[in-house]
Every structure is written in structure tokens, then in C-alpha cells.
Amino acid sequence: MVNHGDSPEAIYALFKLSWSQFECAPDQLDARQRSEAASLIANQLEIERVILSSDQSQGVVISEGQVKKSLEEIIERYENAAAFEQALEQADLTLALLREGIRRDLLVEATLDRVSASTPEVSDAEAELFYYFHPDKFSVTERRTAHHILITVNDDYDENRADRALARINEIRERVLKKKTRFNEQAQKHSECPTALHGGKIGNVERGQLYPELDDVLFAMQAGEVSEPVLSSIGYHLLYCTGIEQPRKLPLEEVLPKLKASLRDRQQSIYQRQWIKEQLKHQTEMPKAVNS
Missing domain, CATH: 1.10.4030 (Triger factor/SurA peptide-binding fold)
Known part of the structure; x- marks a missing residue:
């Protein structure tokens, strides 16, 4: 206070x-x-x-x-x-x-x-050097586009007891396997996750963003594949992998404009900190100059 x-x-x-x-x-x-x-x-x-x-x-x-x-x-x-x-x-x-x-x-x-x-603009050559000396900064990890349907397990409700939840999600899976275009509709009707409002869409995810049980299954799937029921700490999930983005390095021409701007921002910050340091030093030396 x-x-x-x-x-x-x-x-x-x-x-x-x-x-x-x-x-x-x-x-x-x-x-x-x-x-x-x-x-x-x-x-x-x-x-x-x-x-x-x-x-x-x-x-x-x-x-x-x-x-x-x-x-x-x-x-x-x-x-x-x-x-x-x-x-x-x-x-x-x-x-x-x-x-x-x-x-x-x-x-x-x-x-x-x-x-x-007055900080100089960053040249293409300077940006290119940074790009080649820091390859990890321009790597995109593998990503999967995922949808899911969740049936929670909760013994307080008959329809959500573990055996009933598993039976329900297997019934949903059978309907989806007959016609995968029904996945969104089935998610909207039956999923107990807020993503049901969007047809069960989780979105593009990297490894480590989901429950470990889901992560392991999703990243072993092929595009267009529907998983077996997967049990997590909250219930049974049905995963649908709709796309795979392979790991890749972003090309220089794609990142060059933003990279140059980022490097110039960094140079400006360094220059500002140095200038502040010099100003503080000058302020502390002024009394000495007056008294000498």
C-alpha cells in the first residue's frame, strides 16, 4: 500500500x-x-x-x-x-x-x-546471416488438425458411468465410420466438451498441447483417420485427424520482412539502453564537475 x-x-x-x-x-x-x-x-x-x-x-x-x-x-x-x-x-x-x-x-x-x-535499417544480408545462424528460430514443428467428441465419466449419473460412457462413444464411432462427414454433426449432438459448438474442432495442435493419452494417439494417426475410444482423466474421447502439417523450416523469403523489423527493434532497444546508461552516468558526474 x-x-x-x-x-x-x-x-x-x-x-x-x-x-x-x-x-x-x-x-x-x-x-x-x-x-x-x-x-x-x-x-x-x-x-x-x-x-x-x-x-x-x-x-x-x-x-x-x-x-x-x-x-x-x-x-x-x-x-x-x-x-x-x-x-x-x-x-x-x-x-x-x-x-x-x-x-x-x-x-x-x-x-x-x-x-x-537514427538506428540504421537492417540489411537483407544481416537478416540472412541471422537466419542461417539461428535455424531453430525458423523451424515449424509437426502439427495436427484435430476434432474430438467427449463423453465424460461420472458415476453420479447412470448414462455417464464408465461402462455406459464407453458404450455410448462406441455407438457414435460406428455412425461416424459409416460416414465421416457426420463427425461434426455427431459432436454437436453428443459431445460434452465446449468444442461441440464448433463441431468438436480442437484446431491445429503441436505435441504436448493435449492430454498425454490423446497426444500419443493423435500423433500416430493418419489424416482422415478416426481413433478408437481414448480414455483420459475426464472421460472417453473420439479423435478425428483431418490434417497433418509436417515439420519444416520457414523459407527466408517468407520471414525476411518480419525478421528485419524484429532485428531493428532489437538494435533500437540496445541503443536506447546504452543511451540511458550514458545519461545516468552524465547526471552522476555533473556534481563532481561543478565542485572541481
């Missing part, structure tokens, strides 16, 4: 940090978290002060529209207006302080963008 004597900047910083770092409201932080937050905020505010007092920040203008857009994005995270207002109250934050904090964030961001604007 912030003290009322804290600066508006510190109150706003704690409001942001408590959710981003600890996923809770400021008044829910324990003693260790409050101590950690105080240290992080002190460092953050010092960096922001240095950025905003730099020559590069002079003339940077943030429009009311930019502030409004960012504010609306924050409000949208809450269930309703009352929940948003309660969050502000718990953080000792007014709407005016929140708007000012947002404006400050945008000023910092715009200043850093100005600082790194």
Missing part, C-alpha cells in the same frame, strides 16, 4: 507495477513484494527523470487523443466502470493522476523513439 506522502508519479508507478509484476492490486502486496516494488519504482522513476530532462525530450508533444486511447485500453481491462473506479480508489489514485501518469509514459516512450530513430 502506498503512503499518502508518496509522489503522484510513485503512486501511479505502483499501480502499474503491482499488476504487471505481481498480478494483484497495490493494497494486496505483502511486505516482501512492497519492498521489491519500492526498489523497482525508485529505479524506474530515476530513469524516467533522466529521460524527460534530456535534450531529446524537448519539443515532444503528446496529444489528448493519445492519452484518451491509452486510458480507454486500461479501462477495458476491467469488468465495468465500478470495478475500474474501485481499483483507482484502492491504489490511492485519481483519474486526473492516472491521466497524468499515462501522459508521462507516452512522453518517455516518444523520447526513446526519437533517441533511436
Whole structure:
């Protein structure tokens, strides 16, 4: 919890940090978290002060529209207006302080963008070197397009006892095997999984995304194959593999534009961090120069 004597900047910083770092409201932080937050905020505010007092920040203008857009994005995270207002109250934050904090964030961001604007564009040759030296970053693992039908096992209901659930899913399987185009219809009618609304479609999955029992079966199937009933911890499943995407390496021409943009973003971040480091060093050396 912030003290009322804290600066508006510190109150706003704690409001942001408590959710981003600890996923809770400021008044829910324990003693260790409050101590950690105080240290992080002190460092953050010092960096922001240095950025905003730099020559590069002079003339940077943030429009009311930019502030409004960012504010609306924050409000949208809450269930309703009352929940948003309660969050502000718990953080000792007014709407005016929140708007000012947002404006400050945008000023910092715009200043850093100005600082790194002169970072050179990444050439095709530089991107190509990165591509060939980091092949794992451009590999697509095997994926399967899967649908399923679930009959849960629950002894509290006669129709969901283990023997009845197995019998029911075998009956469904017999109907599907006669005409696989009926799988979606059968899923909508009988599946006890929310995917029933979409014809049982799970989607494109990689190994490890499903229950281990389902994973093992799905990745041993052929495209167009319907599985035997598979028992998991929640019940019996009928799997339908409708497509297989083999593992492959993405071609350079496919990834080149995004790769160049990503590498330039990384270079800009490095340049920004170096610039901040130099500004902080300059600030600490200034008193020495004055006293000498």
C-alpha cells in the first residue's frame, strides 16, 4: 500500500507495477513484494527523470487523443466502470493522476523513439546471416488438425458411468465410420466438451498441447483417420485427424520482412539502453564537475 506522502508519479508507478509484476492490486502486496516494488519504482522513476530532462525530450508533444486511447485500453481491462473506479480508489489514485501518469509514459516512450530513430535499417544480408545462424528460430514443428467428441465419466449419473460412457462413444464411432462427414454433426449432438459448438474442432495442435493419452494417439494417426475410444482423466474421447502439417523450416523469403523489423527493434532497444546508461552516468558526474 502506498503512503499518502508518496509522489503522484510513485503512486501511479505502483499501480502499474503491482499488476504487471505481481498480478494483484497495490493494497494486496505483502511486505516482501512492497519492498521489491519500492526498489523497482525508485529505479524506474530515476530513469524516467533522466529521460524527460534530456535534450531529446524537448519539443515532444503528446496529444489528448493519445492519452484518451491509452486510458480507454486500461479501462477495458476491467469488468465495468465500478470495478475500474474501485481499483483507482484502492491504489490511492485519481483519474486526473492516472491521466497524468499515462501522459508521462507516452512522453518517455516518444523520447526513446526519437533517441533511436537514427538506428540504421537492417540489411537483407544481416537478416540472412541471422537466419542461417539461428535455424531453430525458423523451424515449424509437426502439427495436427484435430476434432474430438467427449463423453465424460461420472458415476453420479447412470448414462455417464464408465461402462455406459464407453458404450455410448462406441455407438457414435460406428455412425461416424459409416460416414465421416457426420463427425461434426455427431459432436454437436453428443459431445460434452465446449468444442461441440464448433463441431468438436480442437484446431491445429503441436505435441504436448493435449492430454498425454490423446497426444500419443493423435500423433500416430493418419489424416482422415478416426481413433478408437481414448480414455483420459475426464472421460472417453473420439479423435478425428483431418490434417497433418509436417515439420519444416520457414523459407527466408517468407520471414525476411518480419525478421528485419524484429532485428531493428532489437538494435533500437540496445541503443536506447546504452543511451540511458550514458545519461545516468552524465547526471552522476555533473556534481563532481561543478565542485572541481
